[in-house]
Amino acid sequence: EDQVTQSPEALRLQEGESSSLNCSYTVSGLRGLFWYRQDPGKGPEFLFTLYSAGEEKEKERLKATLTKKESFLHITAPKPEDSATYLCAREGSSASKIIFGSGTRLSIRP
Amino acid sequence: DTAVSQTPKYLVTQMGNDKSIKCEQNLGHDTMYWYKQDSKKFLKIMFSYNNKELIINETVPNRFSPKSPDKAHLNLHINSLELGDSAVYFCASSQGSGNFYEQYFGPGTRLTVT
Numbered sequence: 001e002d003q004v005t006q007s008p009e010a011l012r013l014q015e016g017e018s019s020s021l022n023c024s025y026t027v028s029g030l031r032g033l034f035w036y037r038q039d040p041g042k043g044p045e046f047l048f049t050l051y052s053a054g055e056e057k058e059k060e061r062l063k064a065t066l067t068k069k070e071s072f073l074h075i076t077a078p079k080p081e082d083s084a085t086y087l088c089a090r091e092g093s094s095a096s097k098i099i100f101g102s103g104t105r106l107s108i109r110p
Numbered sequence: 111d112t113a114v115s116q117t118p119k120y121l122v123t124q125m126g127n128d129k130s131i132k133c134e135q136n137l138g139h140d141t142m143y144w145y146k147q148d149s150k151k152f153l154k155i156m157f158s159y160n161n162k163e164l165i166i167n168e169t170v171p172n173r174f175s176p177k178s179p180d181k182a183h184l185n186l187h188i189n190s191l192e193l194g195d196s197a198v199y200f201c202a203s204s205q206g207s208g209n210f211y212e213q214y215f216g217p218g219t220r221l222t223v224t
Contacts, residue, residue, distance in 0.1 A: 032211075043114070043200050043215030044153070087153065097168075100153040 002026060004090050006101035013108050016077045021104045023088030024070040031091035033071050035064050038085045038103065047073075047086075078108045113137050114216035116201050122222045123191055130187045131219045133201030141165075142184040143213065144176060145200040153200070159184055188221075196223045 003026045013019055023033070032051055036044035048057045050066040057064050061082060063074045073086055085103040114135045123129055135142060143166075144156040158166035159178040173189040184201060201216040 041218075043202070043218050044213075046212045046214065049212065085151065089153075097166075098155055102150055102152050 002090070002097065002099050004088055004099045004101040006086075006088050006104050008104060009102070010105040011107070013075075013078055013106070015079060015108055015110050018074070018076045018078070020075070021073040021086055021088075021106070022070060023073070023090075023101055025088075025090045025099075033066055033091075034089040034098075035062075035071070035073055036087040036089065038087055044087055075106070078106075080108045080110050082106065083108045114201055114203055114214050116199075116216040116219050118219060119217065120220050120222075122224065124224055125191055125193060127191050128187070128189045129191060129221070130185055131199055131201075131221075133184045133186070133216060135182055135201075135203040135214070135216075137203055137205075137214060139203040139205045139214070140181055141204050141206065142178065142181075143202040143204075144184065144186050145202060145215075147198045147200060147218070149197070157184075157186075191221075191223045193223050196221055 005024050007022045032049050034049050035047040037047055038044045048064040050064055053066055053068045055066050061076050065072045083106055085105045087100055087103045089098055089100040091098055117132050141160045143158045145153050146156055147153045156168055156170050157176040162178045175187045178184045198218045198220050200218050202213040204211045204213045
């Protein structure tokens with residue numbers, strides 16, 4: 001069964017302390033890998049799409065990378081406004097499925 | 111300008127009732143989705159419509175019926191509500207189907223069934 005697992009479940013960092021969030025998956029086949037940000041009480045906001053192993057994309061303090069088995073969301077020198085839940089999703093083995101992980105709740109202390 | 115809007119934002123109702131949630135997008139997208147986010151924060155896709163045609167229908171009780179009157183609207187009607195239906199329901203839209211591309215989500219509708 002296709003699965004997407006995110007770790008850690010929660011991460012608390014000091015402002016400026018860089019770290020990485022992990023998204024691992026068992027979905028076979030070369031399909032899209034997505035990262036979203038979700039603030040409390042709001043809908044997810046699109047960040048990145050990755051399709052190929054080795055691909056990297058950046059946006060401000062965030063960089064997403066992709067291997068054949070996992071993706072990382074690297075956050076460099078985070079600020080309190082980066083606090084949110086970060087969701088990873090993978091297109092399933094059939095084109096009609098998308099599978100989300102349960103997210104990493106990131107908290108940045110000033 | 112709101113890109114994807116949902117009404118109502120909160121919905122509290124009793125078991126056995128029938129309710130509807132409305133969704134509208136003004137982005138000109140041709141594909142719209144309904145997701146359910148449970149208490150553990152897992153987002154699960156329920157339905158997807160492309161140009162008013164149902165293209166994804168995941169394993170969802172047939173008490174849930176989506177309706178797309180036009181490309182900009184996708185409504186969700188739920189019959190005989192049960193306690194387990196309590197969740198946050200998100201509408202989303204994107205341009206293109208077959209791949210999920212970049213999706214724009216609405217603010218969500220928190221449904222509480224008592």
